[in-house]
Amino acid sequence: MLEVKIWGGAGEYGRSCYYIKSGEIRILLDAGINKESGGVYPLLDTNELSKLDYVFLSHAHEDHSLALPLLYKYGYQGKVFTPKATSKLLPKYFSSWAEYIKKQKNSLPYEQANIEAIQFAYMEDYAFLGEWFQLNENLRVRWGRSGHMLGSIWIMLELNGEIVFYSGDYTSESTLIKVDNPYVLSHMNEKVKLAIIDAAYGMEDMSQEELFYQLKDRIEGALEKGGTILLPVPAVGRGQDLLFLLIEQFPRETFIVEREICASMMQSENQVYWLHQGKIESFRDELSQWITIVKDEQERKEALADKRPKIIFTTDGMMQSSQAQWYYNQLKDNEKNAVFLTGNQAKGSFGRELLKKRNNLPINVEFIRYKVHQGIKEVRQMIDSLQPAHTILCHANHIETNKVVAQLLAEGYKHIHSLLPNDQLKM
Ligand SMILES: [Zn+2]
Numbered sequence: 001m002l003e004v005k006i007w008g009g010a011g012e013y014g015r016s017c018y019y020i021k022s023g024e025i026r027i028l029l030d031a032g033i034n035k036e037s038g039g040v041y042p043l044l045d046t047n048e049l050s051k052l053d054y055v056f057l058s059h060a061h062e063d064h065s066l067a068l069p070l071l072y073k074y075g076y077q078g079k080v081f082t083p084k085a086t087s088k089l090l091p092k093y094f095s096s097w098a099e100y101i102k103k104q105k106n107s108l109p110y111e112q113a114n115i116e117a118i119q120f121a122y123m124e125d126y127a128f129l130g131e132w133f134q135l136n137e138n139l140r141v142r143w144g145r146s147g148h149m150l151g152s153i154w155i156m157l158e159l160n161g162e163i164v165f166y167s168g169d170y171t172s173e174s175t176l177i178k179v180d181n182p183y184v185l186s187h188m189n190e191k192v193k194l195a196i197i198d199a200a201y202g203m204e205d206m207s208q209e210e211l212f213y214q215l216k217d218r219i220e221g222a223l224e225k226g227g228t229i230l231l232p233v234p235a236v237g238r239g240q241d242l243l244f245l246l247i248e249q250f251p252r253e254t255f256i257v258e259r260e261i262c263a264s265m266m267q268s269e270n271q272v273y274w275l276h277q278g279k280i281e282s283f284r285d286e287l288s289q290w291i292t293i294v295k296d297e298q299e300r301k302e303a304l305a306d307k308r309p310k311i312i313f314t315t316d317g318m319m320q321s322s323q324a325q326w327y328y329n330q331l332k333d334n335e336k337n338a339v340f341l342t343g344n345q346a347k348g349s350f351g352r353e354l355l356k357k358r359n360n361l362p363i364n365v366e367f368i369r370y371k372v373h374q375g376i377k378e379v380r381q382m383i384d385s386l387q388p389a390h391t392i393l394c395h396a397n398h399i400e401t402n403k404v405v406a407q408l409l410a411e412g413y414k415h416i417h418s419l420l421p422n423d424q425l426k427m
């Protein structure tokens with residue numbers, strides 16, 4: 001019998017954490033947090049943590065990784081299986097979260113020693129992309145790139161002969177990041193018992209292309225009026241895609257980019273493994289030719305000194321960072337300028353607050369999605385290809401997930417589940 005417990009991440013956005021048990025094997029997929037109100041942590045069953053055999057980490061984003069130290073605090077002694085690229089990105093996420101919490105005069109539920117206790121095992125040391133590797137006599141594992149960010153993967157497990165697929169955060173629509181189609185790699189005779197699938201965009205069914213042209217049009221409009229555009233993006237993720245696409249579309253414009261956004265793309269080991277060949281070289285050329293990279297207030301001031309229109313890329317995606325708010329303050333009083341938010345805006349975040357009051361602001365603030373997850377169309381494709389006996393949709397709030405489930409059931413799909421934290425499913 002296969003048993004899954006939702007410790008977080010289904011019926012909500014954030015704190016992805018799925019506990020899976022089959023016979024005597026216990027594993028955990030991700031341990032993230034929800035960054036709202038000082039951090040919401042997964043519903044860990046602390047009695048189970050010392051009994052866990054393996055933890056797998058799909059990627060470095062906060063909503064999948066920042067609760068890892070808690071596992072060690074409460075007794076986990078094993079390894080965290082993840083690609084090398086992900087393990088290298090993590091320290092930055094841990095330190096920015098700690099800084100943010102300190103600034104809010106809140107405290108972390110774990111110590112630095114718990115962070116240092118994390119032991120990594122690199123997926124690529126065990127097996128090539130798409131190949132099964134045997135972790136113990138009852139557990140085989142396989143992985144592939146998930147197209148979501150540098151180092152992001154999907155994971156397939158075979159526990160006592162039953163296959164579980166976890167998409168992690170997944171998209172096949174990235175311009176720069178490679179994706180390995182999980183069904184191309186699997187064999188026809190492999191039956192997936194359970195799939196846990198990224199359905200973050202719920203009922204939304206626009207393609208990346210349609211959304212990007214919308215964004216491009218708005219940017220064009222603002223530039224024509226002589227305005228400057230602010231694009232707040234996560235340090236690693238959709239920012240690199242957007243930067244690449246916009247440089248292609250607007251080769252004559254001035255780009256100002258925060259150093260963090262370029263840094264990870266410039267490491268050659270990352271480029272070969274995670275980025276589409278061919279894009280890499282042109283990205284490097286474009287970067288040196290067209291953009292001004294800045295890292296502190298002095299450089300930002302100099303870059304903004306002349307009044308010509310510009311396209312600015314800053315961290316972070318929800319404008320929580322001091323640099324995002326600094327740029328905003330420089331631009332906010334001019335009605336020609338625009339802020340385009342392209343990803344999820346958590347409750348209480350600076351970006352979300354701006355969207356709420358946008359009608360009363362001189363500057364134009366808009367939300368136009370750039371996709372790094374799946375909507376109903378892509379979820380349907382994934383289910384069609386993998387044909388899982390059971391499917392859990394995750395990464396969106398309960399109401400939205402219910403709508404997707406209702407739609408898919410009406411179309412004749414079976415055993416599609418919309419669950420909540422603390423729910424469990426036995427099959
Ligand atoms: Zn993510």
Ligand SMILES: [Zn+2]
Nearest residue numbers: 061063064169
């Ligand atoms: Zn996520």
